Amino acid sequence: MQKISGIERITDNLYMIPGEGTATFPFCHSYLYNNDDFCIIFDPQCGRKQLKQAFDQIGKTFADLDIIINTHFHLDHSGSNFFLKKISGAKILIHEADAIALEHLDAYIERYGMENKEMEKDWRTFLKNFGFKEIIPDQTLKDGDIVPGDFQVVHTPGHAPGHCCFYKAGILISGDIDLTSPWIGNLSCNIADYLNSIEKLKKFRIIKLLPAHGLPVFENIPERLEAFQHRLLDRVEKTYNLLTDTPLSLDQITQLMFHEYPEEQRNRLRRRQAQFTFHFGKITCLNHLKYLKIQNRVKNITHDGQELWQKLNSD
Ligand SMILES: [Zn+2]
Numbered sequence: 001m002q003k004i005s006g007i008e009r010i011t012d013n014l015y016m017i018p019g020e021g022t023a024t025f026p027f028c029h030s031y032l033y034n035n036d037d038f039c040i041i042f043d044p045q046c047g048r049k050q051l052k053q054a055f056d057q058i059g060k061t062f063a064d065l066d067i068i069i070n071t072h073f074h075l076d077h078s079g080s081n082f083f084l085k086k087i088s089g090a091k092i093l094i095h096e097a098d099a100i101a102l103e104h105l106d107a108y109i110e111r112y113g114m115e116n117k118e119m120e121k122d123w124r125t126f127l128k129n130f131g132f133k134e135i136i137p138d139q140t141l142k143d144g145d146i147v148p149g150d151f152q153v154v155h156t157p158g159h160a161p162g163h164c165c166f167y168k169a170g171i172l173i174s175g176d177i178d179l180t181s182p183w184i185g186n187l188s189c190n191i192a193d194y195l196n197s198i199e200k201l202k203k204f205r206i207i208k209l210l211p212a213h214g215l216p217v218f219e220n221i222p223e224r225l226e227a228f229q230h231r232l233l234d235r236v237e238k239t240y241n242l243l244t245d246t247p248l249s250l251d252q253i254t255q256l257m258f259h260e261y262p263e264e265q266r267n268r269l270r271r272r273q274a275q276f277t278f279h280f281g282k283i284t285c286l287n288h289l290k291y292l293k294i295q296n297r298v299k300n301i302t303h304d305g306q307e308l309w310q311k312l313n314s315d
């Protein structure tokens, strides 16, 4: 992935702070909005060094921060909430559907659908190591609200139930609708909602799309949104094409889809990482299957206590 070198001025008051490394999990790009009245940060998980540089550049300190806005609950967006709130007392704003996942670690974990206690324990440790601490948001958002800085809340569920974009005069802070590769590895992801959300964004006049990962997009935005929808649908089709009239388990489908199996990894740490990768792949496939089931193209049956999936009609 191409790197963005430094803090970038988008408008008089809005700055992009490129995320640490390649701005991939557990980091993202942050957006800092600053005027005479207040200082706002969208998704502050860009990395401490970058954050400090950006505040230095606008002549402020972390203590001057007034508001933290999260596009959604994921750690790679919300991880620095606690740290910044402790220093500044800034208010935290997030959509009402994702507030619970910031308030309760159990609710956060539940959305990841970990399959055994050991994995769940590892995931809790990982979240804590990257700064997750339960925190009650000061304000919950809903579609159409206007947040300080005059950004309109555009509720765009799918990647997360409470995922929101923020729109103002041709600028869209788009969170994980980043036009790279749609991620749907949580139980709380929903493909139908995701497609509808992208459709909703197509109605906005977007000149600058500012994502949390990848590169800002300044050209062909309607076409790029359309391509993003297709990427999502192509993967659903890929899963569908793996199915036959013979019922398969979710593990079998995932292995066919991602060609990896955790047992093949020798080193313990790598094996653990592979287990997580496989798990997220499995949930991704499950979300594809759920979408195909709504379309009456697949069915699930229970055989010897195991859930199996097969094509409903061969077409
Ligand atoms: Zn996310």
Ligand SMILES: [Zn+2]
Binding pocket: 028, 074, 076, 077, 176, 212, 213
């Ligand atoms: Zn993200």
